[in-house]
Amino acid sequence: MAEPGARLRVTVVHSPAPRQVREWSLELPAGATVLQALQASGIAAEFPSLEWNADNVGVWGRKAGAGDLLRDGDRIEVYRPLRVDPKVARRERFRTQGARSAGLFARKRPGAKPGY
Helix, strand or coil, X not given: CXXXXXXXXXXXXXXXXXXXXXXXXEEEECCCEHHHHHHHHCHHHHCCCCCCCCCCEEECCEECCCCCECCCCCEEEEXXXXXXXXXXXXXXXXXXXXXXXXXXXXXXXXXXXXXX
């Protein structure tokens, strides 16, 4: 159990666009939740169109719910939606690259193992 008056230091991170990162460092009372950290960060005021739910919020890269308790040093990450489905992107890359006998895999080093 946390002692009375204990404080947590957490970081809220959001990347609104590629190669752009917005970061808020917060100090919250012990027992704070993910939702309380998001509200304290002011992210809603800066990005009003941003919606957070269990699918786009995580703590250290793992999905987190609004009611999950935080620990000192946690990093809350608010993810932006994917623009392209990863499976579709892979199919498109394969279509342009071709089979293993073409594209990136056409040239092999002498004596190399298959696929290298």
